Amino acid sequence: NQVIEINEIKKFYQVGTEVVKALQGVSLSITQGEYVAIMGPSGSGKSTLMNIIGALDTPTGGQYVLNGTDVSRLSDDSLAEIRNKEIGFVFQTFNLLPRYTALENAMLPLIYAGVSKIDRQERGKEVMESVGLSDRMHHRPNEMSGGQRQRVAVARALINRPSIILADEPTGNLDSKTSVDIMRLFDEIHKQGNTIILVTHEEDIAQHAHRIIRLRDGLIESDLVNEQVAAF
Numbered sequence: 001n002q003v004i005e006i007n008e009i010k011k012f013y014q015v016g017t018e019v020v021k022a023l024q025g026v027s028l029s030i031t032q033g034e035y036v037a038i039m040g041p042s043g044s045g046k047s048t049l050m051n052i053i054g055a056l057d058t059p060t061g062g063q064y065v066l067n068g069t070d071v072s073r074l075s076d077d078s079l080a081e082i083r084n085k086e087i088g089f090v091f092q093t094f095n096l097l098p099r100y101t102a103l104e105n106a107m108l109p110l111i112y113a114g115v116s117k118i119d120r121q122e123r124g125k126e127v128m129e130s131v132g133l134s135d136r137m138h139h140r141p142n143e144m145s146g147g148q149r150q151r152v153a154v155a156r157a158l159i160n161r162p163s164i165i166l167a168d169e170p171t172g173n174l175d176s177k178t179s180v181d182i183m184r185l186f187d188e189i190h191k192q193g194n195t196i197i198l199v200t201h202e203e204d205i206a207q208h209a210h211r212i213i214r215l216r217d218g219l220i221e222s223d224l225v226n227e228q229v230a231a232f
């Protein structure tokens, strides 16, 4: 059951008279329930690949099939619809709306999905509980710690039961103890059957994943099972 099938994806940017080849032919498949880390030095194409996987951008060449739908040539509107349904995003900077409470932030994707208010409240409370924030639901982001804010972002990512959770440097703004807490939360979410793809340049964060893909110069340098966790 392949969630993601990427075949010879290329992404070129025209910068003045120069062409920047951010991805030069990347192929990979990801199965339902996998836990994947994408690593690589700055400029190796991680953000570009995440943007394509997350249906925020389309490739210059190659094919991307997400849950059986070829999304490589879709219009922006169709991409937005697929994105809201299939992908839960977690960012380094949390990206919460400051005027809304934690619960309201987490419920936002349900509004876009047209879910009724009663169902939004029910699902919202359930997911806030699952990230350990039952007692913080009505706080605003500026009344919460970094770790709590990231838990809200994780709740928001989970709320539509997406097929993939995409996390871009999710611990990049957190101290090391809080980073460990957040990674334990991702481990828990993975155990519940979710597919997780996380971009990180930190080796100890990547070690939580069961598969580690390393990019270099827009190409896959290695794509390996993580023996350390696979043994459990």
Ligand code: ADP
Pocket (backbone or CB within 6 Å): 013, 014, 015, 020, 021, 022, 040, 041, 042, 043, 044, 045, 046, 047, 048, 049
């Ligand atoms: P990483 O996330 O690994 O740091 P990126 O995907 O951000 O790598 O960048 C890969 C290459 O593509 C870099 O050379 C970067 O400067 C270039 N690049 C990325 N996005 C753009 C863009 N929107 N316009 C022009 N060049 C870009």
Ligand code: ADP
Pocket (backbone or CB within 6 Å): 042, 043, 046, 047, 048, 051
């Ligand atoms: P990171 O290093 O955290 O992966 P970057 O700073 O490389 O992120 O990129 C952040 C965003 O800016 C990405 O969406 C990327 O596509 C875009 N970007 C990167 N390089 C360029 C560039 N040279 N010109 C325009 N946009 C860029």
